[in-house]
Amino acid sequence: MRKILIVGAGQAGLQLALGLQANGYDVTVMTNRTADEVRDGRVLSTQCMFDTALGLERDLGLNFWEEAAPRVEGLGVSVSGPESVEVPPAGGRGRVIDWVGRLDGYAQSVDQRIKMAGWMEAFEQRGGKLVIHGVAVSDLDYFARSHDLILVAAGKGELVSMFGRDAARSPYDVPQRALAVAYVHGLGPRPEHDFQAVRCNLVPGVGELFMIPALTATGPCDIMFWEGIPGGPLDAFGGVKDPAEHLALTLELMKTYTPWEFERTLGGVELTDAGATLAGRYAPVVRNPIGELPGGGLVLGVADVVVANDPITGQGSNNAAKCAAVYLDAILAHGDRPFDRAFMQAAFDRYWDDAQHVTKWTNAMLAPPPEHVLNLIGAAGQLEPVAHRFANGFNNPADFEQWFYEPEKAAAFLASVTG
Incomplete structure (x- = not known):
């Protein structure tokens, strides 16, 4: 043997x-x-494991936790605009792009x-x-x-x-994002859809916020995950050791940069446990x-x-x-x-x-997106096939070679779905 x-x-x-x-x-x-x-x-x-990896x-x-973990059936993208654009009642920035694509096979996070x-x-x-x-x-x-x-x-x-x-x-050769994670209970649903979805919130020049339905020891939860450009306003967790302070800072940044996600916390969110936060970079x-x-x-x-x-x-x-x-x-x-x-x-x-x-x-x-990628992200808000292909690329990243990186391929793809 x-x-x-x-x-x-x-x-x-x-x-x-x-x-x-x-x-x-x-x-x-x-x-x-x-x-x-x-x-x-x-x-x-x-973590969020997509269909192939779950298989x-x-x-x-x-797959010991498959029946208990939330089934993530979609992936959505929101892009923050300047503070003057579509200002929500609570203040902060509004969205210039917002869409969700359905996954062909569900994802899960344990x-x-x-x-x-x-x-x-x-x-x-x-x-x-x-x-x-x-x-x-x-x-x-x-x-x-x-x-x-x-x-x-x-x-x-x-x-x-x-x-x-x-x-x-x-x-x-240096970290491209400062990372900050909080696992929480009590997050409200997104009103735009009636199914569970990972939400990717892009704040140009600042960073990203990911919202991931998950399962932890105390039951279904959500992961709130900031990726901040080093030296920017989201790069603020390095000296934070207290979990409650970490959560408070997470919520404060959400209110400023992603108020549409902050609104989901107004019913009261709390950390899932004493070890539910993490920060670092690599x-x-x-x-x-x-x-x-x-x-x-x-x-x-x-x-x-x-x-x-x-x-x-x-x-x-x-x-x-x-x-x-x-x-x-x-x-x-x-x-x-x-x-x-x-x-x-x-x-x-x-x-x-x-x-x-x-x-x-x-x-x-990790790099600033070129014009043709911005056009693709924007088009996904109007064209369901584009949103669908974006979402399912998370399960099959090789597919991005066919339509994402080169302006000519992106233009051909958009032409094929607009007739």
Whole structure:
């Protein structure tokens, strides 16, 4: 029986571990926190998993929360105008663009604290070895002598330094957004539609606010997620440590920049729990997939260890699920052959075939939009096929190649839907 070590217990690491376990592999997962510590700790992320990624979980029987989590059936975009445009009664800025597109298959968001804790427990219950211990490069040198393959799925800390930055695929070397997250109960519905939808609120020159229906330990909730341009008015959470202060600042900024979303909070919103806020920033990066150990062994990077995009397009957990699925297929197909450099590079290349589209799209969305993209966003408010294609691009980012990046392709697409 082949022995595999996975360092990291996130979406990709645990999905891959459970998939390998189901196929008879001897799998060990090493992580620095217990399931209870994860479950009772601070929120780990925002996330919204779209139809393809949900299907990968379903295929492995890991969709434990599918019946309980809200079904997200649409994705909407609002664009803030100058303060003089369509000023709401409460003040602040009004919208110059507002639309929603229906998803062909529903999306869902499950708080990763309950999801990862549940998967960790399932892995152990099914006979997997879960080791709670921090891991250093020197530890991997030791484990390389007793395992056929080591995968690093922990995207922070010393281990990441083994995977060098791929400068050709990493146009940014500093963070492009300051991130601030709050999980809340009590948010009212959007009056424009009677189904659950992720709402993307764009404030030109300032940043973005995302509203995501989700499930947490205390039931259905909503995630309010600011992405602020560094140095701008939304870059205000760095020194905020108190969760109540974090929520108050979130609401104050919503009142000023997205009053249509602020109106949904007037019935009274509260944090889902004491660990329901998170703030930080990181530079988007693509890294080389193979790490070399001091003793000469090799390790393979997984998901955001090797492709870490800004969360502006909501693709982190989707990428992780797809990476785990690609690596699982590659390992199963490899049989008893050595997991050498050629295997590792080929496995990553298969993952990059899909991940490159996410990286290109995400990096494009971090930059000021060109005129033809502004025209597409505006057209989606008048033409349902444009809104539909935008929304479903979140499930299949490769489709943006056909109509989004180049003015000529954008014009041809608009002509095709206007006759």
